[in-house]
Amino acid sequence: MPENKTWTLKSIAKMLGVSNATVSNAFSRPDQLSAKRRQEILASCKELGYAGPNKAAQSLRKGLFNIVALVLPDSVEYMVTDPVASKFVQGVASVLEKNKVNLLLFSGISENINSVSDFVDGFICYGSPRNTELIEQLRLTRKKVVTADFDIDRKASVSIDNENAACEIAKLAIQSPDDKIAVLGLRLLDTELTCRVYDTSNLDIDCSIAHQRFIGYKKAIEQAGVQLSSVGIWNVHENNHHFALMAVKAALNAKPRANVIICMSDLIALIALQEINAMGISVPQDIRVVGFDGIDEALRSTPTLTTIHQNSEEKGIKAAELFINKATHTEKIPYHVVYGKSC
Amino acid sequence: MPENKTWTLKSIAKMLGVSNATVSNAFSRPDQLSAKRRQEILASCKELGYAGPNKAAQSLRKGLFNIVALVLPDSVEYMVTDPVASKFVQGVASVLEKNKVNLLLFSGISENINSVSDFVDGFICYGSPRNTELIEQLRLTRKKVVTADFDIDRKASVSIDNENAACEIAKLAIQSPDDKIAVLGLRLLDTELTCRVYDTSNLDIDCSIAHQRFIGYKKAIEQAGVQLSSVGIWNVHENNHHFALMAVKAALNAKPRANVIICMSDLIALIALQEINAMGISVPQDIRVVGFDGIDEALRSTPTLTTIHQNSEEKGIKAAELFINKATHTEKIPYHVVYGKSC
DNA sequence: CGAGTATACTAAATTTATTAAGTAAATAAG
DNA sequence: CTTATTTACTTAATAAATTTAGTATACTCG
Numbered sequence: 001m002p003e004n005k006t007w008t009l010k011s012i013a014k015m016l017g018v019s020n021a022t023v024s025n026a027f028s029r030p031d032q033l034s035a036k037r038r039q040e041i042l043a044s045c046k047e048l049g050y051a052g053p054n055k056a057a058q059s060l061r062k063g064l065f066n067i068v069a070l071v072l073p074d075s076v077e078y079m080v081t082d083p084v085a086s087k088f089v090q091g092v093a094s095v096l097e098k099n100k101v102n103l104l105l106f107s108g109i110s111e112n113i114n115s116v117s118d119f120v121d122g123f124i125c126y127g128s129p130r131n132t133e134l135i136e137q138l139r140l141t142r143k144k145v146v147t148a149d150f151d152i153d154r155k156a157s158v159s160i161d162n163e164n165a166a167c168e169i170a171k172l173a174i175q176s177p178d179d180k181i182a183v184l185g186l187r188l189l190d191t192e193l194t195c196r197v198y199d200t201s202n203l204d205i206d207c208s209i210a211h212q213r214f215i216g217y218k219k220a221i222e223q224a225g226v227q228l229s230s231v232g233i234w235n236v237h238e239n240n241h242h243f244a245l246m247a248v249k250a251a252l253n254a255k256p257r258a259n260v261i262i263c264m265s266d267l268i269a270l271i272a273l274q275e276i277n278a279m280g281i282s283v284p285q286d287i288r289v290v291g292f293d294g295i296d297e298a299l300r301s302t303p304t305l306t307t308i309h310q311n312s313e314e315k316g317i318k319a320a321e322l323f324i325n326k327a328t329h330t331e332k333i334p335y336h337v338v339y340g341k342s343c
Numbered sequence: 344m345p346e347n348k349t350w351t352l353k354s355i356a357k358m359l360g361v362s363n364a365t366v367s368n369a370f371s372r373p374d375q376l377s378a379k380r381r382q383e384i385l386a387s388c389k390e391l392g393y394a395g396p397n398k399a400a401q402s403l404r405k406g407l408f409n410i411v412a413l414v415l416p417d418s419v420e421y422m423v424t425d426p427v428a429s430k431f432v433q434g435v436a437s438v439l440e441k442n443k444v445n446l447l448l449f450s451g452i453s454e455n456i457n458s459v460s461d462f463v464d465g466f467i468c469y470g471s472p473r474n475t476e477l478i479e480q481l482r483l484t485r486k487k488v489v490t491a492d493f494d495i496d497r498k499a500s501v502s503i504d505n506e507n508a509a510c511e512i513a514k515l516a517i518q519s520p521d522d523k524i525a526v527l528g529l530r531l532l533d534t535e536l537t538c539r540v541y542d543t544s545n546l547d548i549d550c551s552i553a554h555q556r557f558i559g560y561k562k563a564i565e566q567a568g569v570q571l572s573s574v575g576i577w578n579v580h581e582n583n584h585h586f587a588l589m590a591v592k593a594a595l596n597a598k599p600r601a602n603v604i605i606c607m608s609d610l611i612a613l614i615a616l617q618e619i620n621a622m623g624i625s626v627p628q629d630i631r632v633v634g635f636d637g638i639d640e641a642l643r644s645t646p647t648l649t650t651i652h653q654n655s656e657e658k659g660i661k662a663a664e665l666f667i668n669k670a671t672h673t674e675k676i677p678y679h680v681v682y683g684k685s686c
Numbered sequence: 687c688g689a690g691t692a693t694a695c696t697a698a699a700t701t702t703a704t705t706a707a708g709t710a711a712a713t714a715a716g
Numbered sequence: 717c718t719t720a721t722t723t724a725c726t727t728a729a730t731a732a733a734t735t736t737a738g739t740a741t742a743c744t745c746g
Binding site for chain 1: 731734
């Protein structure tokens with residue numbers, strides 16, 4: 001055998017004068033051959049420098065890859081930058097690591113899951129991918145799919161009870177039927193526009209946690225006896241500084257000014273607090289603010305934020321476990337209210 | 344064709360009454376068949392729901408996977424937590440995304456690169472993997488390898504000129520031959536022990552950036568006329584809070600107390616500043632501190648940190664570009680001194 | 687001792703695709 | 717009109733494995 005050539009199962013079998021099947025069995029099905037023969041073969045392979053069956057060929061044949069694609073909501077940058085998202089990745093990674101499954105990062109701005117679909121055992125999907133075509137592709141794929149903070153048909157998924165959590169935090173914020181409420185909601189519309197939403201009857205539901213949270217808010221608003229038509233509902237296109245600031249400014253400048261600001265994420269709420277501080281208005285005396293997520297920064301803001309805390313790492317762990325265990329059901333993870341000074 | 348069956352190139356070819364080769368060519372080598380026939384075939388495939396050749400089989404045959412494994416120095420957690428590391432991932436990811444190459448995260452505490460080796464076009468290695476067996480495996484692999492902040496034989500690599508940078512920052516800190524110097528170095532020994540290193544002649548060099556930086560420090564120390572034997576050299580096992588704090592405490596409690604603290608990372612330096620503040624000693628009057636890396640937090644510390652800044656994201660970009668361009672050379676990226684108030 | 691069964695192995699089919707080599711027909715050149 | 721070239725395709729080998737079905741040998745049991 002020339003130095004340069006890499007061994008294959010076939011060439012090894014030929015060299016050792018046994019069948020392909022026997023070499024394959026020596027590595028993968030020990031019960032199919034005698035212990036003695038198996039030892040001989042493994043020893044020879046080691047000596048010749050054959051490390052074992054090629055994983056790509058093995059996977060093609062078996063249809064098992066030991067790789068799962070983590071479909072990110074946005075570019076990889078978002079995933080390592082956003083505190084909530086990065087915790088989720090950690091959770092997923094820790095479980096996969098234990099199960100010797102590899103993790104492939106798949107950007108939510110990619111065009112097509114086809115490029116990886118044939119290489120992975122399935123997808124773990126965190127939030128709604130920015131490229132919404134991916135959703136349809138994920139819906140159609142035959143591969144296993146687990147979603148988190150986001151639903152695709154009736155595929156396995158994990159999240160908190162967003163509706164109840166949203167209702168709970170909104171109830172804390174709303175204290176009188178006369179309150180002037182502003183809701184800063186994520187991706188309520190299918191547009192980048194930072195604008196007031198008037199018709200809430202058929203909001204864009206592609207990003208279902210936003211939808212669920214909104215339903216919870218609405219419930220709290222109705223139960224408090226506030227007219228929904230008096231509520232200023234604002235669209236925040238993406239959960240980042242730029243869009244959050246635009247929406248916050250728009251909401252704060254609207255007349256009559258709201259005295260209750262319900263934010264669909266802590267990021268939005270923290271920016272709201274900053275802007276309100278800058279305007280010299282006092283929180284919570286003049287305006288009450290609530291957030292959602294419970295990120296660490298919310299504990300350090302001035303004033304500290306009243307929000308819903310959810311354990312994002314645990315969500316990642318649960319999502320990966322659902323995947324590994326081939327579960328098909330939906331799992332709710334716990335949440336709790338964090339009582340800050342902003343409300 | 345029953346509903347449940349997935350099409351393959353073969354079954355499609357049979358159905359359309361053409362050869363496998365023709366279908367393959369329709370998708371992958373348009374010049375090999377007439378435009379008319381090609382259109383017919385592609386249209387039929389679309390209609391039948393065949394999305395194109397299976398990528399796994401394609402890759403097996405071609406030996407090209409469009410996946411690169413990013414070998415992390417530690418668990419995935421480290422990569423999303425550490426500010427320097429996460430910037431590097433961003434850089435790598437952005438370039439790979441542009442080139443439609445997928446990114447597989449490979450934990451540095453994994454046992455064996457074999458599990459992914461047959462699935463990827465190669466490895467981008469960021470820092471020395473914690474499981475040092477991986478280094479030997481990466482040395483032996485036939486796959487393409489690019490390293491960053493770390494060298495394997497003469498494989499392609501990217502980093503700053505650590506030796507000169509370290510020498511430069513150390514020179515800033517050392518101002519007299521009578522200075523009492525403490526060096527807090529990363530992974531100088533092959534042990535978890537936080538201890539003083541007396542014999543610097545054969546330090547563990549598996550983590551080569553630490554080694555290079557140490558050589559730079561030594562050069563500066565010698566040029567300043569300070570006896571190396573008078574310098575307290577301390578081993579920081581890993582760049583995290585736990586080990587950094589242990590080493591900082593040990594160094595600050597040693598007699599005679601050092602008035603120059605040279606830290607091999609900003610993380611260590613920031614902890615040193617905190618401890619020094621807590622002891623009521625003033626920086627830089629009584630003790631001068633310098634770091635390495637130039638993370639954002641170094642600009643916000645009290646006092647601000649004097650350190651070496653390196654662009655970690657650019658390092659990731661360069662590493663990925665070296666990989667994509669099949670380069671084999673080593674590339675240095677620029678660095679610069681950040682003048683803070685700590686020195 | 688003969689029938690039935692377990693063991694240890696092999697041959698060949700299978701997984702899904704690419705590609706070099708070969709062939710027939712159509713076109714171009716002389 | 718013959719020969720050379722190009723075009724358009726097919727056949728069969730190849731990539732690197734797993735696995736079912738089949739065969740020969742050895743063993744067990746009545």
